[in-house]
Amino acid sequence: MQGAGGGVATAAVALGVALGKRVYATSREQWKRDRVSELGAVAVAPGGRLPERVDVVIESVGEPTFEHSMKCAAPGARIVVCGATGGHLARVDLRRVFAMQLEILGSSMGTPAELGELLGMCASGTIGPVIDSSFAFEQAPDAFARLLSGELFGKVVLEH
Numbered sequence: 001m002q003g004a005g006g007g008v009a010t011a012a013v014a015l016g017v018a019l020g021k022r023v024y025a026t027s028r029e030q031w032k033r034d035r036v037s038e039l040g041a042v043a044v045a046p047g048g049r050l051p052e053r054v055d056v057v058i059e060s061v062g063e064p065t066f067e068h069s070m071k072c073a074a075p076g077a078r079i080v081v082c083g084a085t086g087g088h089l090a091r092v093d094l095r096r097v098f099a100m101q102l103e104i105l106g107s108s109m110g111t112p113a114e115l116g117e118l119l120g121m122c123a124s125g126t127i128g129p130v131i132d133s134s135f136a137f138e139q140a141p142d143a144f145a146r147l148l149s150g151e152l153f154g155k156v157v158l159e160h
Contacts, residue, residue, distance in 0.1 A: 010130040010154045012058045013041045015118075018127040024050050024072075026065070035153050039130070056080065063087030070096050078103045130154030 009025060016023040017040035025041040026048070027033050033043035044050060046065070053074035059066060062084030069079055070093065079102060084090075096102065109115065121127045132154040135143040143158050 009058070009060055010036070010039070012060075013039050014127050014130055015121075017041060018121065024054065026068075032153055053077070058082060060084075061086040063090045066090035066092070070100075070102065073100060073102055076101050076103075078105055080105050080107050082107050132156055134159055 013023050013025050013036055023041040024044050025033075025036045026044050026046045027036065028046050033045070037043045042051075047068055050072050054072055055074055055077050057069045057073050057077065057079045059069045059079055059081045060083035062081075064086040067090070073079055077100070081104065092104075097104065110118070118127075122129075130153065132152040133143075133146055134157040135146070137158060137160045140158060143156050146152055146156050
């Protein structure tokens, strides 16, 4: 998984770990790699070599990390693209796609049944959101400033 530290990445790490999967996550920031390790993932510097190729890659960054995501994928792996925070025009080496028999899947969310399963895991306490910070509704400008800072790890909550 690329880009640990943002909302999508931390949620995917927490879910993968809760499901008993081995999870690798990248971040440019050492403090974010430390935090993702605390969640149970193996932190890797961006572009760093993983100890193994993986069956599923959650790609939420896009252009700057897509090539690395493809190189991390095992033969027959699935790359799930759920965001493009770093750019939406990634270059794809089609030779790698067909030689490795990769599946590239775009996703904005799962099925209603999968959402029900996820909500059940939240209700049972199996998983929960990773919260970076909470703000009162009147502090909405501060919450957006926090989002724009790039210094967050997890969700920013706006209480109403």
